[in-house]
Amino acid sequence: MARIDLDLAHSYLSDPKQDSDYALLPLQMSFVDGGAYALLGPSGCGKTTLLNIISGLVRPSQGAVRFDGADMTARSPQERNIAQVFQFPVVYDTMTVADNLAFPLRNRGVAPDRIKTRVGRIAEMLELSGQLNQRAAHLAADAKQKISLGRGLVREDVSAVLFDEPLTVIDPHLKWQLRRKLKEIHHELKLTLIYVTHDQVEALTFADQVVVMTRGQAVQIGTAAELFERPRHRFVGHFIGSPGMNFIPARWREGAIEVAGHRLPIAPALAERLSAAGEFMLGIRPEYVTQTEAGASGALPVEVSQVQDIGTYWLLAARAGETVLRARLNLASAAPDVGATVWLKVLGPHSCFYGGDQQLIAAGVEPEQPGASA
């Protein structure tokens, strides 16, 4: 196992001129030994390019890949000692499950008794013990994919195990069980695992650290809670969560935040940063927008455009000036009527503020309590 340090950029063009010519914009990133990481982003964000650079299938056009400090940039995947699991099962149909699992170990000349112990342990973890002597040919797709996962995890001496959307072929009802298995295995084996996916559930459930990517850029690395509570970039706020974070244009004016023509005075803590920014975006997740009485501090009047019963909550869409705001409201409370004006609280500990470069400039705000100042 190894610590992996990246300091690189990559373009598939020979003479890149602008940002859009890069599959990966310059990035510095470290994967610590024994960590569970996910690379998350929509198709075309650069996550697969990044995975291929780590494995050695793609050589970065600039910069270096280091394993425990040693420059591996020019080394092949074999020399890097990387195990990989792909979207679709890669198994030898004519071999038994046991032989499939043993294959990577036999290839490296591991002693037979050692192979037996390790294969037994991996099979037990993946609940394949009962099928060890069966041929792989007639197994269902998800059993085959478990074998692929087992082959990726069977070697103890790998630098890292890379997964490329490994649960694609798994039946939705079985997915959570395999997610759990992968987490347990990570806790037990302490391997460095790097997992590529476009699916937020997969990434947020599996990884200790999630790298969110868009347009060749890693915009935030953090835990699931950090990405949810404090997106450092607007893309993260948008991409994590369904629906994603609300963004409302706002500006600083005479000691208050002005949103959709409405003045929201705040306690002085953030005044300096917001007044320096001038114009910015107010970000608030639908889960944190609450309905309040008219004129409440930190609240905006909005016009309700849609109310949906989503089984466990009301999903409200409402217009604040030009912006549509979404809120998840308690199903136990009465739903507002479409067309009605209601007050939604948008300022509080969960509010985030973003500058023109999409980056977080401030977060968490105390609305000024009526009568507190002046």
Added chain:
Amino acid sequence: MQLTLAGVAKRVGAAMHLYPLDFALQSRAVTVLLGATQAGKTTLMRLMAGLDAPSQGRVLVDGHDVTGWPVRERNVAMVYQQFINYPSMRVFDNIASPLKLRGGLDRAAIDRRVRELAAKLHIDPFLDRLPAELSGGQQQRVALARALAKEAPLMLLDEPLVNLDYKLREELREELSALFASGDSTVVYATTEPTEALLLGGYTAVLDAGELLQYGPTAEVFHRPRSIRVARAFSDPPINLLAGHAVASEIQLTDGARLTVSLPTDAIPADATEAGVTAGIRAGALRVHSQPGDVALAGRVELAEISGSDTFVHVAATVGPLVAQLTGVHDFQLGAPITLYADPARIYVFDSRGALLIAPDFPGAR
């Protein structure tokens, strides 16, 4: 358009793909066909479209028997999972093709209509490109625009968003809902995802293993599932089901724990003590902070799945496996002890045959 299926069934060889069903679809509204893969959704849609003929029963359009009419004689638009377009035609001509086929429109009118639809679906910058030059999401938008151009009174969509990333799915679903809301067409939309049915609203038909189990306004079917099968098919994460016996106004679970539910005596069949009942608790009705009167269920954390907006906590509880849906992102250690709480007023009760006895109140019922 009023589409009615009367005693329709589909047999292929010895296998029943669809058991006899009577189904009068809500006119000029969205009907969601909800069910797992193999539930019979596609079979049912093909019968509605006229792509297949039923083995028995009749298909009625506005009261007229159209059973056996081929698809080209019916005015139906279809959209499939795969992005199907004419590969050698520009996006413009793809969208224009049903308009040209129909005839009666001059070039200027066709041009106007194509641009209007393309603008609605955000593909207007790509009208001169070939489908293969577009992303998956854009290709599916072209297929949707072509289906809408047809202005057919019946529009059938078979899991149209399943092959797209979830953010694209979210965006396109919203746009589609807005387009359907015009009420010009009767829309049938097949999906495997309960949440998608709730987001689309309208009416939902729950299918399971070739049977139509329940049809009604979406929120009502969700909140008042007629049976355990419907509740199972219409919940994600799965509804928690606990076997027990009715004892006075309580349910005694098989492990000895008691759920105090206010069971109206007239709702309980005589054999409930002997034959047993099943308590159903939706994942969203379980919480980690207790409130007065709550039922407590103890166990250990198996996994916390994080969906982005919610955390699904899988728990090995003494009463059996449970899943709780908590708003927001929460951290749980695997194997950690946990107690889940439920408000007795939010517990469903089913009889020994799986039929609904008691359902919690729901907003639309008030």
